[in-house]
Amino acid sequence: MENILELVITIVLVVVFTFVPLGLYYLVGKHFENKHFASIKQRESLYLQMSLVPSDLVDPQQKVEAMGLVEGTVVIGSDPFKRYIANLVNLIGGRVSVFETLLDRARREAVLRMKEKAAKMHADEIVNFRMETMSICSGNDAKPMGIVEVLAYGTAVRYAKNK
Amino acid sequence: MDQLSGRIILTNIDRVPGREIVEHYGLVAGSTIRAKHVGKDIMAGLKNLFGGELTGYTELLNESRQEATERMIAQAKKKGANAIINIRFSTSSIAQGAAEIYVYGTAVKVE
Numbered sequence: 289m290e291n292i293l294e295l296v297i298t299i300v301l302v303v304v305f306t307f308v309p310l311g312l313y314y315l316v317g318k319h320f321e322n323k324h325f326a327s328i329k330q331r332e333s334l335y336l337q338m339s340l341v342p343s344d345l346v347d348p349q350q351k352v353e354a355m356g357l358v359e360g361t362v363v364i365g366s367d368p369f370k371r372y373i374a375n376l377v378n379l380i381g382g383r384v385s386v387f388e389t390l391l392d393r394a395r396r397e398a399v400l401r402m403k404e405k406a407a408k409m410h411a412d413e414i415v416n417f418r419m420e421t422m423s424i425c426s427g428n429d430a431k432p433m434g435i436v437e438v439l440a441y442g443t444a445v446r447y448a449k450n451k
Numbered sequence: 452m453d454q455l456s457g458r459i460i461l462t463n464i465d466r467v468p469g470r471e472i473v474e475h476y477g478l479v480a481g482s483t484i485r486a487k488h489v490g491k492d493i494m495a496g497l498k499n500l501f502g503g504e505l506t507g508y509t510e511l512l513n514e515s516r517q518e519a520t521e522r523m524i525a526q527a528k529k530k531g532a533n534a535i536i537n538i539r540f541s542t543s544s545i546a547q548g549a550a551e552i553y554v555y556g557t558a559v560k561v562e
Contacts, residue, residue, distance in 0.1 A: 344464040352468040357461040367502030
């Protein structure tokens with residue numbers, strides 16, 4: 289009887305102190321993620337006209353009016369729910385999809401910030417686009433992923449309108 | 452051609468379209484090492500509870516990248532260049548809480 293009581297208390301404690309906070313982190317994290325994705329999609333549609341090219345070719349048919357370096361950065365961190373899931377996946381291996389969405393958000397946001405800067409220069413396209421991802425705070429066992437910085441940069445080019 | 456980024460042309464392609472490189476001054480570089488700000492660190496720690504973007508760190512790294520770029524531009528101007536081509540950025544975490552930002556490129560004169 290006492291053993292069963294102990295078991296029940298342990299289960300209740302685990303649920304209260306592990307799964308309830310994790311559930312909260314999950315809900316809050318998901319809420320912010322959805323909000324961010326919605327804003328990314330909305331802003332991405334604004335800059336569809338501006339092409340992004342990883343090669344350094346500038347259209348030889350047109351006259352270049354102005355050019356300049358543009359860059360966009362995002363520093364992103366994980367939340368405890370994502371870290372918990374990542375720890376579980378670490379045991380069996382495989383895709384850590386919780387971090388994939390996080391990095392997807394960071395990359396798209398960095399590209400958007402770069403495009404926003406280019407749009408201020410009324411650029412027509414961005415050439416020689418480069419992307420760099422860097423872990424600025426290495427993770428440990430408790431935190432498998434620390435803080436990651438994503439840097440996107442390229443050369444914004446504006447062509448003369450009257451050819 | 453009007454230059455949008457100050458008086459010096461900055462680009463990460465290896466030439467300046469529509470202009471000719473007349474002189475080459477070699478490599479110019481700028482770097483900064485930044486440690487985290489205590490206040491920003493606490494805020495970032497709080498923010499890290501829910502994941503997502505850490506705005507304090509983004510600002511910090513942006514500021515230091517700006518500073519490194521300015522140092523590179525100063526070096527290029529001293530050499531008499533009016534453009535820096537082939538610019539590359541690199542960041543590395545050299546100690547717990549400190550990051551080095553390194554910017555380098557080739558200083559040239561274009562006409």
